[in-house]
Amino acid sequence: MLRIFHNSRYEFVKHWRLAAGLTIAFIVAGLVTFGITGGVNYSIEFTGGTLMQVQFKQAPDVAVIRSTLDKAGISGTEIQQYGAATEYTIRARDEKQVEAQAAGAEGISKEIGAALEQQFGAGNVTIVRTEAVGPKVGGELRSGAFTAMVLASLFTLIYLAIRFDWRFGAAAVISTAHDILVTFAFIKLFNFEVSLTVVAAILTLLGYSANDTIIIFDRVRENLRKPHRGERLAAILDRSINETLPRSIMTHATTLAATLALLFIAGEVIRPFAWVMAFGVFVATFSSMYVAGPILLWIESRYPREADDATARAVRKGNEPVPPAANGRSERLAAR
CATH class of the missing domain: 3.30.70.3400 (Alpha-Beta Plaits)
Known part of the structure; x- marks a missing residue:
């Protein structure tokens, strides 16, 4: 069986500053566009x-x-x-x-x-x-779309709070909120008309992005329970992302292929949905690798968990990975 990116050892977390700079620049560009051209370009469905x-x-x-x-x-x-x-x-x-x-x-x-x-x-x-x-129906549709997005975000937050430790849940929620903000900036920069199909794309992206982050955090939690030999949390995050990378690449590739088919073949009516979803695939991949992990590191550094297990010791050691060879030398020197 063909396995893509099997046993990869890429370092993702250390590039968080570059990722943060790109994200902030893109969101600021969207805000500037809001200030210059005004609000969202709503469709007939919302304005009447x-x-x-x-x-x-x-x-x-x-x-x-x-x-x-x-x-x-x-x-x-x-x-x-x-x-x-x-x-x-x-x-x-x-x-x-x-x-x-x-x-x-x-x-x-x-x-x-x-x-x-x-x-x-x-x-x-x-x-x-x-x-x-009519104007009344348009107002009701706009209110309903906003309520749907708020409820979807709320239920996602509740699920993550139950599924994970609150530190993991908070990092996943912030990462998903990042995806929504960047997507809104994309919609505004390219002046897409916000219709019910675009709202459907945003709601789909909300679940898609959260799912991608949850899969990586599940692997992080599994790896934290294993013996670490002094491995720090940043290294555990990198290892977890690399271990789930083959699955992530295949999932994103197949989703993107279906989305591109809609974009180029399905016609003008569905095209805004396809544009937002195609962009969302890249954003979800980016945030699960370069946003969720660094945010978790920051939360753990500010609010370390109180426990005497290997997980807590790995967290308290800091955020930079320590080479296994160096760990081995330190242990031998300590033994002497």
């Missing part, structure tokens, strides 16, 4: 409004589409190319129009369709799909 996907027989001029809708009294529309040069999405989110949709959500979509047929001719414009959401 009408979304139409239309297909023309010949590639139209975007300026003509916009002027046609303005003449029909539908102002403030967002027009974007959607895949081919003949396909476009039209978003109508004007405040007055959204309020009007509370009574009849399909009214504006009919007005848009009639205006386009009058300008480009009957049969030259096809309405592929229409989504219309």
Whole structure:
């Protein structure tokens, strides 16, 4: 059987400063973008409004589409190319129009369709799909999405607190929170529209990232129960990551392959979900190796556990790995 990265001996923990610098720079870039361009780009599902996907027989001029809708009294529309040069999405989110949709959500979509047929001719414009959401429903969906993310985080925290010592649980929760922050920065930097599918991707990433960290921490806990010969916690963390590396590589590779298939084949509707998940695979891998471990080291250095077992002695010795050869020499000198 082919085994990838079998018996690897990479040192991960010692690069935590570089990892922290990259993470902070990326999050700051996202915050700066928030300050410059404003808040999150919510979809019709959260803001309320009408979304139409239309297909023309010949590639139209975007300026003509916009002027046609303005003449029909539908102002403030967002027009974007959607895949081919003949396909476009039209978003109508004007405040007055959204309020009007509370009574009849399909009214504006009919007005848009009639205006386009009058300008480009009957049969030259096809309405592929229409989504219309009233302002009240949009607000409820946004509130529900936020509640779902908070509850998922809370249940993850409870599970980790029960499954691990609180030090491990706290490190895993902080690592997962890091993944969510970096993902939000990614969404903002690339101006992805936050829809229900993107929220689903974030919730999936929440569980995926926590699972990856839990697997490594399980191996750390097993290794801490073994005789250490003076091995420090940083070395135990590195060894645990290397021991789970073959499994992690195979899991991330297969997940990424499925995600890339969605990204390039599944179409525009599912593409934001695929983008967030593809990015999330890399973020989850990064945080489980370079974020969760160093945070655990810091927590253990500040709040060492009180016990006279090998685990506590390994923790209290510090955070830098000690070469086994050096340990052996020290033990021989002590014996003399």
